[in-house]
Amino acid sequence: MERNNLFPVFLKLESLDTLIVGGGNVGLEKLTAILKSSPSAKVTLVGRTIQDAIKDVAKAHPTVKLYERNFKLWDLWDKDIVLLATDNRSLHEAIKKLARTRRILTNVADTPDLCDFYLGSVVTKGNLKIGVSTNGKSPTISKRIREYLDEAIPDNTNELLDNMQKIRDQIKGDFGQKVKVLNEITASWLEEAAVVK
Numbered sequence: 258m259e260r261n262n263l264f265p266v267f268l269k270l271e272s273l274d275t276l277i278v279g280g281g282n283v284g285l286e287k288l289t290a291i292l293k294s295s296p297s298a299k300v301t302l303v304g305r306t307i308q309d310a311i312k313d314v315a316k317a318h319p320t321v322k323l324y325e326r327n328f329k330l331w332d333l334w335d336k337d338i339v340l341l342a343t344d345n346r347s348l349h350e351a352i353k354k355l356a357r358t359r360r361i362l363t364n365v366a367d368t369p370d371l372c373d374f375y376l377g378s379v380v381t382k383g384n385l386k387i388g389v390s391t392n393g394k395s396p397t398i399s400k401r402i403r404e405y406l407d408e409a410i411p412d413n414t415n416e417l418l419d420n421m422q423k424i425r426d427q428i429k430g431d432f433g434q435k436v437k438v439l440n441e442i443t444a445s446w447l448e449e450a451a452v453v454k
């Protein structure tokens with residue numbers, strides 16, 4: 258069977274610098290996806306033209322900076338992550354090459370072959386976050402799996418996490434003992450969650 262070899266990570270976008278190039282529909286989609294998970298993400302968006310909807314989003318998020326002009330080489334200089342969302346494929350190819358030489362991770366809209374990483378569908382219940390990827394096979398199925406998990410996971414899951422954190426902080430003993438206790442008290446969690454549902 259084919260498998261998904263992507264390595265998932267959860268980025269702290271408040272302390273990284275993200276660049277989006279393109280101020281149209283796709284630029285808005287990428288910006289919205291980022292802010293939904295990370296409302297204080299530091300994002301710079303550069304677009305020759307920038308949609309009003311993007312300007313409205315920026316007004317509500319002080320960490321988002323907009324520059325209504327063409328992309329310039331130096332836009333890359335202080336960035337960690339780049340998302341390309343213009344309607345110009347050759348521009349995307351050129352920026353991707355430049356970003357690569359600077360080791361900046363890049364997502365290129367509509368061009369999985371040029372992407373260093375993909376966005377995923379995201380389920381959030383308080384501190385719990387689940388990222389979904391189909392390896393680019395079907396974003397629509399990612400969305401459906403998000404909807405399914407969103408329904409299936411109880412809304413009070415964050416209380417469980419809070420309780421576990423308290424217990425985790427209180428348990429004394431060596432690391433091995435701590436792991437044993439935490440495993441024991443959560444052993445029946447799956448069955449209980451199924452009953453509650």
Ligand SMILES: C[C@@]1(CC(=O)O)c2cc3[nH]c(cc4nc(cc5[nH]c(cc(n2)[C@H]1CCC(=O)O)[C@@](C)(CC(=O)O)[C@@H]5CCC(=O)O)C(CC(=O)O)=C4CCC(=O)O)c(CCC(=O)O)c3CC(=O)O
Pocket residue numbers: 286290364366367368369372374375376377378379389390391392393394395396397398399400403
């Ligand atoms: C590879 C990837 C790269 C990346 O964008 O990072 C990619 C690529 C492409 N998307 C396309 C189309 C659509 N994308 C969506 C939706 C989402 N796309 C997202 C991620 C990804 N999309 C990455 C792989 C994710 C994975 O591994 O599963 C989600 C999960 C996250 C997000 O974008 O925030 C978000 C759902 C969020 C949610 O609701 O949970 C819908 C459905 C809809 O909008 O309802 C459609 C239309 C229906 C369809 O095509 O399925 C096209 C064709 C464009 C064309 O036809 O021209 C390409 C290019 C290609 O495949 O060649």
Ligand SMILES: NC(=O)C1=CN([C@@H]2O[C@H](COP(=O)(O)OP(=O)(O)OC[C@H]3O[C@@H](n4cnc5c(N)ncnc54)[C@H](O)[C@@H]3O)[C@@H](O)[C@H]2O)C=CC1
Pocket residue numbers: 278279280281282283284303304305306307308326327328342343344345348366367
């Ligand atoms: N809108 C959608 O949902 C979908 C879009 N696509 C494709 O994705 C691409 C982008 O789509 P949209 O965002 O809808 O297009 P759009 O035309 O709304 O936006 C393109 C943006 O790129 C900017 N731009 C162009 N050259 C630039 C440069 N040199 N520097 C800075 N900004 C520059 C434009 O000013 C504009 O803000 C297109 O190729 C489209 O065919 C594909 C599938 C769905």
